[in-house]
Amino acid sequence: MGISLSLLKRTAVEVETFVQRLDGRVKFLYFIWASILVYIFYDFILNLIFIIVTLLLAIYARVAKPIAMTLLVIIVPWIAIATPILSLPLGFPWNKTIIYYIKFAGYEIPVYLEGLGWGITWPLRIGVCISTAMLFYLTTNQARLVATMFKMKVPFRFIYMLIATFQLIPLLVDEANTIFQAQLSRGLRTDVGIIKKLYYYLALVIPLTLSALNRVQIRAIALESRGFSAPVTKTLMYEAEFKWMDWIFLSTIIVATIVLAYVYITYGYSPIAGLEYIWG
């Protein structure tokens, strides 16, 4: 959870490159667009290209480390577990093309293309979705995020709930840490049996929850007292506006879409890797 918390903690000071300056809506579109495309195509090399482009943008924007870390933690182990289970003769029902034999203890164990392709393509699909989403999130600061959603006509209440969660999580994690340390000094241990662990879990979670709920009412009152429900258009201190950079990026996406549409029509859903789509 270490990285994920540092991802949620946001600060006001940060680097500014053209990626950060891109309008939030454009980056949001990029991530939706890329995510949809990798589901339309079934091609791990195309997926890899998307990931590389995204990582290059991320390197330029100096946010590559958390994205690479997340891919390493989620996608790499996933491929490592999925490919052997699916590509070896363990029952994956669509396996038919043998591409290799592993010699092991006198046996020749076949490796199937279908399972292998599946085990690589799917995690990489998710990898594209993760990296593009993170690029959007990590390079769009809170003011811009709020402005982006505001421009997309998201009701202010929803914008508030989303942002408030980001602020609440670190506060609650700090509190959880405090309670955890206190319970440690009162004899809590982590090397115990399952039942005992669950008992400890309750001992941590109950005080935390009650204190959080205690605060809900006063927070609600404080918001109400500050005019949250006033039936007026809220003023934002930052306004989202398209600049020439945004139009260029947008045009690139459109051109790429046209090219990929042509590729799909001419070469099918797996133009580079040449995989067979299996189920359905």
Add this chain to the structure above:
Amino acid sequence: MGEAVVKVENLTYSYPRRENVLVNVSFEVKKGEVLGIIGPNGAGKSTLCKALNGLVPHFYGGRIGGKVVVAGMDTMKHTVAELSTKVGLVFQDPEDQMSGLALTVYEEVAFGLMMLGFPREEIDARVRDAIKKVGLGGLEGRSPFELSGGQMQRLAIATVLAIKPEILVLDEPTAQLDPIGKFEVFSVIKKLAEEGSTIVVVEHEIEELATFADNILLLDEGRVRAYGSAREVLEKVDQLRKYGVDPPSVTELTYILNKEVGTDFEIPITIEEAYKIYAEALGVS
């Protein structure tokens, strides 16, 4: 002193789950006046504060009787959002009052104005002004959650000052703070009082309250047990004790001396007054 900014007449209120939390409460606060509210735990002090900006009864529901008029607005006929431009409410725990949307002190102060739809230039001017007033100049870019307790509570005060309410209502603003924090916050309140702000403040630190409150209201079980100038209320030591409120120690000391030793001192309510009275009696002035 001018017209009444707050006028409460026979206010009687029950929460949906609790009867008669306020019973026949009446008082008024004139422009530029400071009213201190004291009383034991559960007396209904916070409820009374919430009645001033309409949270009671609108937010909670319940049964209400009597009348509360703030800055010419009957709280029954206006929403909390409308009243929020007239009444600035500050609570005990500063952390719980943070908007949850702001990353910096500046944004936190701007929040209320943003919610009320003020134009951007005006927000900027008011925010800078409010931050300066509470002495947080230079910390505009800090995260609110990195501030000390006293700073955070001053920030909470700034958030309501920015709205320029006609009256400031502070509910135990120093209760959660360490001595330094208390000192910082009291300094701000005293400064605001001197500059002529109209303030209602619930406060347990009675020695401090005595130094800046014009009037005091003693609340107990939802009823007004005493109401008058700070002196009138605080010198009735027996009465205060009966309702579980500790009088200022100089007041209590003098009261005991008068009663037990038979001296005939004037009853002081602040240290400064006590110093004068005793210095005179001892002939050292």
Add this chain to the structure above:
Amino acid sequence: MPEEATVETVEVTPTGAKILAVVMIPTIAALNYVGGVLVEMLKAPIWGDTWATMLGTLISGFVVGAAGGFLYNIIMAFTVWGLPNWVWGFANVAIALITWFMMKMGWTDLKKPMTYIMAIILFGFIYPIFTTAISIGLFGGGPLWKPLPAAIYAAVLSSTGNFWLANYIQNVSTEVPDKVISYIISLIIASRVPKRFILAK
């Protein structure tokens, strides 16, 4: 104390529920998150990130519980899990729905065996049908990247050759302990929550 209520009083309907929900929903979302963090700290054998959804439903009703769970998933999808994972938000809605149903049916008493039986059936076996559909449709239906469920997946797949069954059994194996324990946790906490916080009817 003599009652001196002499003034006429009127009943006022509260308007606070809406704004309370606005604060309650992020709190539920954050508690889901922290629930997961504490599991990591203790290395407990559950996911631990849904009991807050259940708790939210128990104390503030279906909408708040479901929205809190959904929001948690959206945020995780945007930060660490990747876009398609926002679909799990619907899984949280399903959890809120099941919790709400259990509440309506009165299966909330931890002293009654019925509570456990229904929790195991609904959370352990019915709910995984839903998650299986999601994990196949959007994630390709491969093994999970935790060793134990992955081993179960491989075992079922190699013994039956049934892809869907392997996915379903894999999900059942993680959901039965996790969701049933989470439900118990949420019931225990809900029983300790002061009445004035309880908005659900």
